[in-house]
Amino acid sequence: MKQLLIAGLLDAAGFSSGALLGLFLGKAIGADVFAAGYSNASMVGILLCGLGGGVGLQVARWGLNKLEKNQ
DSSP: OHHHHHHHHHHHHHHHHHHHHHHHHHHHHHHOOOSOOOOOOHHHHHHHHHHHHHHHHHHHHHHHHHHHHHO
């Protein structure tokens, strides 16, 4: 039960940090997620936020697998 809780928390942390990284990267290049309407810039920002969340989740799972193999 404890392992599942740790895995869930790491998944959430990885997804959240990746999504925030995608959000800030989008803002840096001018693609604001929270812009009014569905312009091309806001769609690119949404895409970057989603991709960042997915990459963050996969990195968190990869790190958890590495930790489990070392034990």
